[in-house]
Amino acid sequence: MYQFSLNLFCALLLFFFFFGPSFSSPLSNLTFFGGAFLSNNSIVLTQETSCAPPPLPDDTALPPLSPLSGVGRAFSANPFHFLDLSTNATASFSCSFSFTITSNSSCPFGNGFAFQITSNTGLFSVYDGYMGLPEDLETSTEVQDSYFAVEFDTSFEPNLEDINGNHLGIDLNNIMSLASVDVVTKGLDLKSGKEMTAWIEYRDSAKVVRVWLGYSSQIKPPDPVLVAQIDLSKQFKEFMHVGFSASNGRGSSAHVVDHWRFKTFFGFLPSTMPMDIVEDDDCIMCSPVDSDLQIGSFVYHPLNKRILKFALVFGSLAVVTLIVAAAVVIFLVCYLRRRRLRRARSERHMHRFHGGRMVPKMLSLNEIKSATNGFNQDKIIGEGASAVVYEGAIPSYGSVAVKRFNYENGFDASLSRIPFNTEFSTMVGCLRHKNLVQLQGWCCERNELVLVYEYMANGSLDKILHNRTSLTKFLTWERRLNIILGVASAVKYLHEECVSQIIHRDIKTCNILLDSEFNAKLGDFGLAEVYRHSFRARDATVPAGTMGYLAPEYAFSGVPTVKTDVYSFGVVVLEVATGRRPVDEESLAVIDFVWDLWEKGSICKAADPKLMNKFSKVEMERTLVVGLACAHPNCDKRPTMREAARMLRGETALPVLPSRKPTVRIQSVLPEGCEEIMSGDHIDDTPWSTPRTHFSRN
Known part of the structure; x- marks a missing residue:
């Protein structure tokens, strides 16, 4: 293509050299x-x-020589x-x-x-x-x-x-x-x-x-x-x-x-x-x-006139022929190149899918650094306990979010390697849903652990909901309800529709990202647990998550279940509807705030004042009731995510809530022989050392 363009340029140059005007x-x-x-x-x-000297008296005389x-x-x-x-x-x-x-x-x-x-x-x-x-x-x-x-x-x-x-x-x-x-x-x-x-x-x-x-x-x-x-x-x-x-x-x-x-x-x-x-x-x-x-x-001369006309006609025909030929060649080259790129893209996608599952591409560290300008500080769009997220651009993907884990701790540091391994294995497993952030690539080179996700233009729901950014005014009730339904669809997919059941363990507004049209996508699977056999008993672990979103039984026992995810989802529903944080600066939980208004019979007063009453009261009441049902202190009383999604859409009746907030009842699930753990006579760092818990800063 470049050779043809060069030849065309040379031909036009020669044409104008011989036939064009000379200067x-x-x-x-x-x-x-x-x-x-x-x-x-x-x-x-x-x-x-x-001025010369004055003229001679005789004006008729010739001027003097000078x-x-x-x-x-x-x-x-x-x-x-x-x-x-x-x-x-x-x-x-x-x-x-x-x-x-x-x-x-x-x-x-x-x-x-x-x-x-x-x-x-x-x-x-x-x-x-x-x-x-x-x-x-x-x-x-x-x-x-x-x-x-x-x-x-x-x-x-x-x-x-x-x-x-x-x-x-x-x-x-x-x-x-x-x-x-x-x-x-x-x-x-x-x-x-x-x-x-x-x-x-x-x-x-x-x-x-x-x-x-x-x-x-x-x-x-x-x-x-x-x-x-x-x-x-x-x-x-x-x-x-x-x-x-x-x-x-x-x-x-x-x-x-x-x-x-x-x-x-x-x-x-x-x-x-x-x-x-x-x-x-x-x-x-x-x-x-x-x-x-x-x-x-x-x-x-007539001869020169004929020569000129012939030259002009021949030159015009030559230029038109060259232009048409160039246009045809350029069209063919572009068409063939597009077909080749389409075929290569199709083959690349075929290679990236195995058994219906998407396999992210392994990227080199040079590609990652090029995408983020060498992990430039100006590219940072988010930070967490174990990772920093950068905005970047990779030619084959476009805009991406680069999640860098071991930026301080080194390759062998477990605080960064464990979340990386957990998130990577979870995302590679079966996650392919419109309301889940898609993993597009990864890098494990030198002392760097990196995951590359699709870029979400509007960032996290938490920032828009609570920080009063320029986008807050666009967070209308219709969009908020659409966000809640999107998250419900994603969690239902994890619990019931994925090949292996996945418990997210960290559902919160910080991990809900919004694209350019305010569609919600759930991300951050660093704490997720995958259960490949449904009959396998859950093991007790050190509870990990964010204060305010943790279910009471999970914080006490350390055993994650689908109902602990439902509880976190219920808190998110109440947070989005009310605009209040899970726990405000006065240590008042949003759940207690909404329960108090429920007991007074004025639950719709919990709606976010920033909505300025521009919402459907029926939808608002239904959403708040579903939020309280999902965040019920008793896990047995909570609906499944499928049931919660149907209730939010008005496809099924709402649950009957008690007139007052139920009390929390916790039943110990510690294994036999471990009573000394709770007695205080023996303390160690085994996974069952609850209620010692680990909470993220977010």
Whole structure:
């Protein structure tokens, strides 16, 4: 694919190299003489100088000789084709440029400047005057050179038959104009210091020169200020140079030309067709200066016209063919690549499932570090007693939550290895449910123990419910009820539908995570216990969990059952409905708070004030009653998770609760021969050393 793109780029580059327009810099297109130079893409012909001595008494006399510092000329470096000797055809031309003539108020204006077409750029006046034009070529006995000029005269020279000191004139091999016009009568002033624009055209078919002048560089005046019937076919040589010349004489002016554009045309042009609309394709060399100054020429022979049309058609077809071919190839490459990725993804999923169970992928430590920026502190989104959770991104999974266990304790530390092993074995076993956080990968390398889970955009339910974040306002009653039903579905799956029965042992709002749509998913199986045979008796263990969520019999006996999970679920239900913590800062349990309102017959007053009474009272009462039933002190009175889920959905009748909160009755389940454990005569760290319990900080 990359090779094809490179070849396509090279082909297009070659096409534009051979068939596209060629460009060159302004300095290579212009040659400067005298005091002329290029400044900021403008041609400066002369600059203001100190005033010369006053004129002689005889105004008819020629000005005294002086150095040529006040003369400046700029011409095209290469000549243009004006006469075709094979067909005796003469070129028509079109020219436009902007200019300014400025002068110090204490000095008179200089002579002015002229647009000039000449066969010899070395021809100029020996005097510091005459706008840099040759004096008189008509008197020469051997006329080998010629020039045509349009002068913009700002000085009055009676000996040159000037009409005034503010006029336009057309000169042909002589500084005395063939035709001239007073621009002041046209509402114009060459000495105003404003930028002006001139348009000059010659149509060989009509043998007419036309000159337009105005203050706008964009809008050409409708009528020319000067029209002269002149046959330039007898004056043009085969190749001639185009440019400008200016002089100051006894005055001082700055003559500046910019935005210059010149084109020549061979062939017939209808008199009704403006020469300005002839496109740039009609010049074989266009050189932009500041995107406006252009110099060009085009030989408009029928043969060259056919060649140009053929080149344009062939080039267009080549470009279209290349584009279509590129589009087809890109489409095929993308299609085949998508099919290959889809097949690889399918095969990867097939390998990750065995016997209907999802097998997480083993990841390298480098992948984990890359996903978390080297376990950057800014990536931490949660911390627990034995693990820290980081937000990360893995290419094959997207956003993930990386749970790092042994970040402090080392590889052999049991405080981190036991939860890792328990959670990993539990998740790999059979957990595949929409309301369970999915394990996607794991890493056991060096001294690192890591589990990679799907990323939950809205974090834990605990933070949104109690910390008044920006998301708290979105926790409506409908979403809260949906969260409760989602958790109920997950716990029911663990107890009754999974291949091996699983007791979570740590159901709490901290371990309930919410995705971007506030759907609940139960996570953190570090304390879970898996029973692969339903008839196996539960062993007593050191109770582990969070104060406020532990069932009384479990805290005393250390024997986890499905009913201990139901109790924790009941506390979560009451916590979500009331917005109160399991045990508040005044040591009041949420269960006692709701039981007290139940005894008073006003249980709906337990609803979270943040809901602002925007809830169904029937649903609220049903939810609170189910929460109390699940958190019943007597485990035999608690419903199963299936029954609790049905009651929450209103599919079955609610249980009959006693009018007052029942008292807690605990029956010892210690094995025979272990009475001394409770007597105080012997203390050890065996698993039955209850009620010594271990509670997490959360």
